[in-house]
Amino acid sequence: MPAREQQNYxxxxxxxxxxxxxxxxxxxxxxxxxxxxxxDRHAASGGQQxxxxxxxxxxxxxxxxxLMDDCARAGHLLQLQGIELNDETDTTADAGFLAEQMxxxxxxxxxGECADPREAGAEAAQLSRQAAASAAQVCDGFxxxxxxxxxxxxxxxLLKMKFIGKLNAAISxxxxxxxxxx
Amino acid sequence: xxxxxxxxxxxxxxxxxxSLDKDDPNVGTGMxxxxxxxxxxxxxxxxxxxxxxxxxxxxxxxxxxxxxSSSLLTEWVRGKTLDEASKIKxxxxxxxxxxxxxxxxxxxxxxDAIKAAIKDYHDKQSGGE
Numbered sequence: 001m002p003a004r005e006q007q008n009y010x011x012x013x014x015x016x017x018x019x020x021x022x023x024x025x026x027x028x029x030x031x032x033x034x035x036x037x038x039x040d041r042h043a044a045s046g047g048q049q050x051x052x053x054x055x056x057x058x059x060x061x062x063x064x065x066x067l068m069d070d071c072a073r074a075g076h077l078l079q080l081q082g083i084e085l086n087d088e089t090d091t092t093a094d095a096g097f098l099a100e101q102m103x104x105x106x107x108x109x110x111x112g113e114c115a116d117p118r119e120a121g122a123e124a125a126q127l128s129r130q131a132a133a134s135a136a137q138v139c140d141g142f143x144x145x146x147x148x149x150x151x152x153x154x155x156x157x158l159l160k161m162k163f164i165g166k167l168n169a170a171i172s173x174x175x176x177x178x179x180x181x182x
Numbered sequence: 183x184x185x186x187x188x189x190x191x192x193x194x195x196x197x198x199x200x201s202l203d204k205d206d207p208n209v210g211t212g213m214x215x216x217x218x219x220x221x222x223x224x225x226x227x228x229x230x231x232x233x234x235x236x237x238x239x240x241x242x243x244x245x246x247x248x249x250x251s252s253s254l255l256t257e258w259v260r261g262k263t264l265d266e267a268s269k270i271k272x273x274x275x276x277x278x279x280x281x282x283x284x285x286x287x288x289x290x291x292x293x294d295a296i297k298a299a300i301k302d303y304h305d306k307q308s309g310g311e
Binding site: 085090091092095098102105106109159162163165166167169170 | 213214215216217219220222224241243291294
């Protein structure tokens with residue numbers, strides 16, 4: 001089965017592939033590309049040209065979203081190496097990591113049930129910091145593994161990134177819940 | 183998302199939530215996770231001298247289907263031998279809870295968890311003292 005040619009989003013944005021990213025450069029390039037591809041610019045050139053511009057514009061949007069998001073960018077880097085992750089079946093066997101995630105989840109649940117808003121707020125801030133520290137650690141790990149060409153390790157780090165992303169979303173939800181209750 | 187009746191029942195009244203002493207030699211702990219949902223699942227079994235699971239507990243953080251799958255599984259494995267418990271297949275959970283295709287991985291996770299718990303118990307028994 002011939003695989004669809006994988007578009008290289010780094011190339012599209014004139015960047016060298018890598019996990020570290022210059023967000024300002026991505027932002028500037030994004031505006032520049034979208035200005036070039038704006039449908040109004042192609043209104044005179046007829047339907048065919050306009051359709052091509054629209055497709056390109058959608059591609060640039062997609063690329064922008066991927067490049068600006070840590071998990072998506074890491075996934076794209078692996079994709080470019082021919083490694084696809086399967087969310088349904090891939091998981092981490094790192095028991096220590098899972099135990100830590102479990103503990104953070106337990107603390108988050110207790111926080112949601114905490115009656116004292118000040119105490120809950122302080123605990124939420126601490127959990128966010130801890131999650132941010134974990135995220136920084138796995139991002140750094142991914143970056144090093146990718147640079148070293150250790151795809152297996154990079155894949156493992158990406159899975160952990162996804163867990164932490166979900167945890168962060170859950171923390172945000174809980175914090176939003178605390179605000180609306182008070 | 184709409185969940186089936188049995189999923190909701192287990193989600194709202196989960197059975198056997200809690201923890202067993204993970205350092206107890208008769209307790210096996212299985213810890214698994216699914217990045218798709220960010221689910222983390224811990225399933226523990228306490229095995230008596232006849233090789234029968236006399237207690238099972240779980241803690242799952244994740245979507246309703248993952249919670250229901252692990253809740254159901256703890257009910258099923260109680261009173262079963264390790265051999266019987268290891269033969270439970272995820273499709274049985276899917277059928278019992280009428281899980282939709284996008285939630286099948288939650289039942290896979292539960293099956294992985296009980297297998298991991300049984301393995302942990304065996305490792306403790308053979309490797310330990």
